[in-house]
Amino acid sequence: MNGAKNSKSDSPSGRNGAAIARLVEDNEIDAFLGLGDFQYDTAYCDDYVKYWARLWGGTMPKLYWVSAPSHDWKPGRNEDLEKFMSGECPGSEAKAAINQERGFIGNGEAYSKDFGNWHFAFLSSAQWRYDSKQAKELTKWLDDDLAAAKAAGKHLAVVFHEPYFTSNTKQHERAKNHKPWIDVMWKHRVRLTLSGSQHNYERSCPVNNDDECVDDGMTAFQVSTGGIGLRSFTSNPSYIEKRFSDTHGFLRMTLREDGSFDWNFVPTSGSETDSGTRSAP
Known part of the structure; x- marks a missing residue:
């Protein structure tokens, strides 16, 4: 979401964070789902407090998050996202919505949440990089959940950082190791x-x-x-219906009780x- 040491309100990150924070403040959305890569390039408490919180902190009251590999969480390198989201970083006592509800959530810990008649x-994704045994165990957890x-x-939805249904870029291909989850x-x-x-x-x-x-x-x-x-993009999968790579912004969704959205x-x-x-099933 935010570049290294960036706290500029007129940056793409600043404009994006401000737009979503306004929706949160005005109570126009029920939840903000943070898909990972919150703060580049290292993500320690100081980075979140000095940079991310200044631009995106207004989203915390509605924030449900997952940690991404490397930038959000890499054992021995970035291990403070869980502390920040729980209000345990010096200089920031705000808690993400899910932490307000559940308390401390560790990096890589799976959870689920109902929003009306939808289950998320x-x-x-970091588990597949750092602990494949745990990732496989989470496959059983996902099945049961x-x-x-x-x-x-x-009606069912799943949130995870590294995409399986995606076009390639020079930096990343699809997360093939996620196939058991898929x-x-x-x-x-x-x-x-x-x-x-x-x-x-x-969008597929x-x-x-x-x-x-x-x-x-x-x-x-x-x-x-x-x-x-x-x-x-460097590939063109047949299942992708819409894509672009020249615009910053966010996806706003309305989920209905009948499964349409x-x-x-x-x-x-x-x-x-x-x-x-998409119409109801």
């Missing part, structure tokens, strides 16, 4: 996924675990347009956008 599972929510009649999502007919990482915007068709567009597939949104330098990409630096509706 939050997973840290989604099964219980589906049995309760909930298989579980398809098993339970997850309606939508949210991820980031690529420094651009993408409703897609299954074999990259096929199907009526009951997952609509995969990849939104990494928070304020860092944007990246062009609207989306609207709101540009804050640039002019590209994307909007639409």
Whole structure:
């Protein structure tokens, strides 16, 4: 979301953070989902307090977060995101919404949350980089979590940082190691996924675990347009329906009780956008 040592309100990150903070302050949104890479390049308490909090701190009362590998959390390098979100960094006592509700949440710890008739599972992609055993254990957790929510009649969504349904860039390809999670999502007919990482915007068709567009597939949104330098695409997967790499902004969604949803990409630096509706299952 925010560049190294950036605290400029007129930067793409500053404009983006301010726009979302206004929605939070005016109580126009129920939740802000932070998909990771909160603060470049190192992310210690001082970095969050001096830079990220100045531009994005207004989003904390509605913030539900996942830690991303390397920039948010890398063992022995960046390990303070969990402290910051719990209000434990010197100079910042504010807590993210999920921490207000659940208390301390460790980097990489999975959790789930209901928003009305929708059930969201939050997973840290960092587990696949740093602890593959734990990542596999989280696959079982995800299976059980989604099964219980589906049995309760909930519509399902999953949030994780590194995208599986994505175009390549020079820096990143799809997160192939996430396939066990994707298989579980398809098993339970997850309606939508949210991820980031690529420094651009993408939306897929409703897609299954074999990259096929199907009526009951997952609509995969990849939104990494928070304020860092944007990246062009180097491949063109058939399941991607909309993408751009020249606009910063955020994705605003309306989720309905019947499983239908609207989306609207709101540009804050640039002019590209994307909007639409997926009907109820």
